Amino acid sequence: RDSQQAETERLSRWEKWRRTSSKSLKKALSEVKGLSSYLVLWRRDIRSIEGKFGTGIQSYFSFLRFLVLLNFIIFILMFSFVILPTIISTFGLFNSTIAYIPPKNIDDICTIYKPSGNKGLVYFYTYLKDLLSGTGFLEVTSLFYGYYSIDAVWISVMRYNLPLAYLLATFAYLALSFLWIIKRSVEGFKQNLVHDADPFQSYCNKVFAGWDFCITDPNAARLKHRSLQYELQTDLQEEKLKQKIAERRMEEKLRIYSLRIFINIIVIAILSGCFYSIYRVTVFSQESSNVSIRNDTRTDCNANSQVNLLVQYLPSMVITLANFIAPLIFAFLIKFEEYTPAFEIKLTLLRCVFVRLANIGVLLFSLWSQISDCGSDKCKPCGYNYKLYPCWESDVGQEMYKLMIFDFIVILAVALFADFPRKLLVTHCSCKLVQWFGHKEFEISDNVLEIIYGQTICFIGTFFSPLLPAIATIKYFIIFYVKKIVLIHTRKPAARPIRASSSNFFFLVVLLIGLLLAFVPLGVSIAHIPSSKACGPFRNFNTSWEVIPDTILQFPTGLQQFLFGISSEAFAVPFFVI
Numbered sequence: 001r002d003s004q005q006a007e008t009e010r011l012s013r014w015e016k017w018r019r020t021s022s023k024s025l026k027k028a029l030s031e032v033k034g035l036s037s038y039l040v041l042w043r044r045d046i047r048s049i050e051g052k053f054g055t056g057i058q059s060y061f062s063f064l065r066f067l068v069l070l071n072f073i074i075f076i077l078m079f080s081f082v083i084l085p086t087i088i089s090t091f092g093l094f095n096s097t098i099a100y101i102p103p104k105n106i107d108d109i110c111t112i113y114k115p116s117g118n119k120g121l122v123y124f125y126t127y128l129k130d131l132l133s134g135t136g137f138l139e140v141t142s143l144f145y146g147y148y149s150i151d152a153v154w155i156s157v158m159r160y161n162l163p164l165a166y167l168l169a170t171f172a173y174l175a176l177s178f179l180w181i182i183k184r185s186v187e188g189f190k191q192n193l194v195h196d197a198d199p200f201q202s203y204c205n206k207v208f209a210g211w212d213f214c215i216t217d218p219n220a221a222r223l224k225h226r227s228l229q230y231e232l233q234t235d236l237q238e239e240k241l242k243q244k245i246a247e248r249r250m251e252e253k254l255r256i257y258s259l260r261i262f263i264n265i266i267v268i269a270i271l272s273g274c275f276y277s278i279y280r281v282t283v284f285s286q287e288s289s290n291v292s293i294r295n296d297t298r299t300d301c302n303a304n305s306q307v308n309l310l311v312q313y314l315p316s317m318v319i320t321l322a323n324f325i326a327p328l329i330f331a332f333l334i335k336f337e338e339y340t341p342a343f344e345i346k347l348t349l350l351r352c353v354f355v356r357l358a359n360i361g362v363l364l365f366s367l368w369s370q371i372s373d374c375g376s377d378k379c380k381p382c383g384y385n386y387k388l389y390p391c392w393e394s395d396v397g398q399e400m401y402k403l404m405i406f407d408f409i410v411i412l413a414v415a416l417f418a419d420f421p422r423k424l425l426v427t428h429c430s431c432k433l434v435q436w437f438g439h440k441e442f443e444i445s446d447n448v449l450e451i452i453y454g455q456t457i458c459f460i461g462t463f464f465s466p467l468l469p470a471i472a473t474i475k476y477f478i479i480f481y482v483k484k485i486v487l488i489h490t491r492k493p494a495a496r497p498i499r500a501s502s503s504n505f506f507f508l509v510v511l512l513i514g515l516l517l518a519f520v521p522l523g524v525s526i527a528h529i530p531s532s533k534a535c536g537p538f539r540n541f542n543t544s545w546e547v548i549p550d551t552i553l554q555f556p557t558g559l560q561q562f563l564f565g566i567s568s569e570a571f572a573v574p575f576f577v578i
Contacts, residue, residue: 041065045484051226053442053487056234058227059504060444061480067455068476070180074173074462075469081169082466083142085160089153101151101540106533110382113390113534115139115146132405133312134398134465143401143467146394146535163537163547167526170463174522177459177515185508206231241340256338263333267351270329274322274355275362278315282366285314286388315366315399316406319359323453324410326355327446346506348445353510356453357517360403360460364521367396372529383530383542391535393464396525400461400468407454408475415486423490442491447483448507451476456514460521 042065050058089098103111130136134144141147153160210228248256330351334344371384371392389395422440458472527545531538538544552563565571 041068042480045480049484049487051222051224055227055230056444057442057487059507060447061484063448063504063507064451064476064480064483066184067451068473068480070177071455071458071469071473071476073176074458075467075473077173077176078169078462078466078469081165081172082148082162085153085162085165086142086148086150088155089150094155096153096155098150098153103533103540106540107381110386110533111539113146113532115391115394132402134401135312139394139398143465144394144397145464145466146391146532148466148537149535149539150537151540161547161551163541163544164551166537167544167547170522170526173462173469174459174515174519178512181508181512181515185505185512203232203235206235238340245338245340260337263337266333267330270326271354271358274326274359278318278322278359278362279366281318282315282363283370285311286367286370313402313406315363316402319363319403320406320410322359323352323356323449327352327449331443331446345445349449349506349510352445352449353452353513356449357456357514360453360456361517361521363399363403364396364460367399368524368529371395382533384532386534389532391532392529393525393532393536397461397464397468400457401465401471403457404454404461404468404471404475407450407457408479411450411479412482415482419486419490440491442487448510451479452507452511452514455511456518459515459518463522463525 042061046058046061046065049061088094089096126136130138138144139146148162148166150162153162206228210231211224327348330348334348337344337347339347371389384392419440454472454475458468461468525544527543530542531544533539538547541547541550549564552560555563
């Protein structure tokens, strides 16, 4: 009995200690979580925007913050596994050396690659041109694929397989982006389900449970009050439109549906015109650039450089022009289709997504048609058009780089030379025409498409330009402050408020579409088009994908059979479908 009592006391002491420790740990974690919330990027700025302009516009800036973090993580991934080992081996740090494997069964003509790096005295204009186009001194830096022409890195006695690391890092950033977007999308989907399940319940939640009683600061209370006001205003606006739609007569429905069919025919025609224009301009730009390189002379060098830069940027300019004009037409046409504000934004986004993302696809298709142009035995020795594209991956990287830079320049130019002059005219000019234009609203769909378009370029271009995520991180960081200043000083709150929960979910769905579309050109580049034999880590392989089976063949026989079984179509297709 004494031993049982002692055991009970011992267990009770253990139980008390366990409960006390559990409470202390939970309290510590709660405090750490509370402190970490103050470290969240742009936390105060986004709350201020939410109170002044509503949760719909706040969702745009939260989405922009997510892309900054995503690109920074992708950059850390590529830097750690691709760029850093190359830098270590190049400078011989940690007793490291570079291993080069001589090419086998490859014609010598395929290995000739002479980057257009600047030599001797160079004008400032030439440096500026190279900075904008990715040519010259930038072509031979770690910015582009052609710089990583290393087969392996030896650090003391350890061999680092750079081609394998390059390909696995590419798969890793795509998988990371996919899973992160899916995770955030599921959270938004749950919010949509809760809201759409019962409108009355949604009103009750906002009226009776929407207030945060932890708020003590008067400014924070004012912002929260405005946020709830915008949410209720949005709900009432949507209910009013739903009631109006339910009361439509048959004649009115026929009129609206006929008009929608006609408008969609116009949209298809606009898309077709954009795609054809981009294809023709890309082919012309590539042919003209290659001719100018072959016929390069020192006569009238400055004039030739200006013309060459303009020709190189023709695809980017036409794509940007299409991205600017088409959404304006779609925004004008959508007003005649009489949808609810939330669905109006979704449909406009989908139409503009097809313009922007398909434009990138048409550009890449045009480049591939030139790279794989094998008429008159142009590709016979190497499997691709080696005369015009000795390092075609760097050429594709330069196109993605130009699209990224030009998109950033256009965003800044619109803010400086369109938004602020319009604000000054409306404020200080009493002309009726100017006052009729008035202050512009902050168009959520257009602004979201801008950054999703840039992010899709980053998804595709990171394989060809490993430093592109770093450029995207800096770009979106600057864009946040540019858009914040533009919003506060030149725009007015939307006349038709948009709910944040549906906006967040739909933004992520559109971004997911961009990522899935990025899989197609990357898959074709990695598995189908022969890799360049004159540059890059895969120059000793027929395609970039071949480094995977080549590595697997070095494993034990049992592991080889298991991995080849997993990679077979009988397993892979059902797995990816599930």
